Amino acid sequence: MSKPIVAIVGRPNVGKSTLFNALAGEMISIVKDTPGVTRDRIYADVEWLNHNFTLIDTGGIEPDSRDIILSQMREQAQIAIDTADVIIFITDVRQGLVDSDTKVADMLRRSHKPVILAVNKVDNFDKFMPDVYEFYNLGIGDPQPISASSRLGIGDLLDRVVEHFDGLELEEEEDERPRIAVVGKPNVGKSSLVNKLTGNNRVIVSNIAGTTRDAIDTEITWNGKEYVFIDTAGLRRKKKIKEEIERYSIIRTVTAVERANVVVVMIDATEGITEQDAKIAGIAHENGKGVIIAVNKWDAIEKNDKTIYQFTAKIRDVLAYMPYAEIMFISAQTGQRLPKLFDMIDTVLENQSMRVGTGVLNEIMTEAVALQQPPSDKGKRLKLYYITQVAVKPPTFVIFVNDKELMHFSYTRYIENKIRESFGFKGTPLRFIIRERKES
Structure with missing residues (x-):
């Protein structure tokens, strides 16, 4: 099942990146950088209420003159419309409603994609609510007041985003x-x-x-x-x-x-x-x-x-x-x-989609441990108790050990290589989850 894609669109300086970082920073586990892969923070994996989705920042180069800004925004909106399942359209309560907001809103409305209108920089709901209501004029539904920098209203925003996922997940599974x-x-x-x-x-x-x-x-x-x-x-x-x-x-x-x-x-x-x-x-x-x-x-x-x-x-x-x-x-x-x-x-x-039986996996692991002693630190040695496969696409294994800190990347890689020697798994990555189990 592929994850839904959510894109953020908006004018320069309304807080796209701040919102992206607020969503991608704290609430999110960014995949640890793979050695050799530089990550442009254009996208991030987000989890909210048991929903996983990919968040995309369509931002980019921010030109100075007005007409270029509009054509850039149209470009970004088009990218979002083409690729995203749900679009977050972000505006700025302090600048108010601007002409280019209206033009981009027209594009988004015609796309028939779900659009959530976020009105940013609302640091005080009582004070700014009258200004938030002005954004109803865009005709793309209820404006959601947020402050990306103080992280206000973000949960409510995400609740509205994930509401749109249910329909999507069914379509792909049938194919x-x-x-x-x-x-x-x-x-x-x-x-x-x-x-x-x-x-x-x-x-x-x-x-x-x-x-x-x-x-x-x-x-x-x-x-x-x-x-x-x-x-x-x-x-x-x-x-x-x-x-x-x-x-x-x-x-x-x-x-x-x-x-x-x-x-x-x-x-x-x-x-x-x-x-x-x-x-x-x-x-x-x-x-x-x-x-x-x-x-x-x-x-x-x-x-x-x-x-x-x-x-x-x-x-x-x-x-x-x-x-x-x-x-x-x-x-x-x-x-x-x-x-x-x-x-x-x-x-x-x-x-x-290959699955390997638990018995066989444990035989491979026992043999691997006998051939190459697990690492130790300050007199404490890593012990591997048990391994089992818990998922496919990609094949994912859980290894139970006495101390997670001792299970270095290189030793996990060594176990992976031993499994590959027996089963190949050509063309697919393998995932390993290390869990601690107290010694009985």
Whole structure:
């Protein structure tokens, strides 16, 4: 089940980032940074009343002149409308209702997406309520008074956000078909890949970076099995500043990854693996999705007998935090090795859902502990009592130990490697939860 996506939209200086941080800071456990992944705080995982969702800040570059602000806001609103399940539209009680608020509200209203209107900087409800009522004029429902900086009214705001989730969760569950997100930098060949697989040009492809329409779901049947491909291709406008294109493509990537079971991260063979590729792959890793690294445009590379090994080594080095990722070399243009892509997707899907019996897991763990003694600290040695698998997608294990502090990352990684030696789990991350159990 993919998590709902909630986006924050609003003019510069109304407090978008303050609200984002208020929601993403205290109430939220931000996933610990994966080594090798830099995190732009564009998105965060939020939990409220047993609901998990992904929060997105559509903000970005804040220009100075009025007309640019409006076009920027429209752009942000469009991104939110395209990608979010629920939109928080934030306004400022002290500046009052402004012309651009009205214009953006019109767009949001026409989108028929649930919109929650937050009126920020209401530090004193009694004093400001008459000014809050003015925002009823936007015609998008009841204004919710908040103060992001003093964290007033945030709980009520979140209550209203999660009310809209119930309908969403049912839709996706009925569709059993595997969902494959194709992600990567602009111009790496995402749409060409999907086109080649469908055998027709349903997606408009051209060579200008960032010309494809919005994420499109394409149904593809291969050997009698149906798959849904989610293409995260680009943006509407070409006159974009580089950081902005990057920000928006990251937002698109996050939303596509959320909905997918397996993520195909495309890398341009002619450019080699870049920091942006590492960032994009990191999103899939943090979300616990199956990952296939597809090196595209392989037909365009001068090769000798060592090329593949050198290329693979470089990818493994940059993506050291995800050694499980499958790597393949393809050409979306010529169709080289594309049939193999489906075999790999099927393997990764199977591994994402694989369950290992508790008995076998404990045998593996006992043997691992015998081979390499657990770490100790100040005379106290780590003891591992018991391991069991508690979930799939990704496979998740709980290990009971005598002292959590002693269970270092490296020893967990060692246990993981032992499990992988027996069961492979190719293409999928494994999650480990360490629990303390007092010695009986």
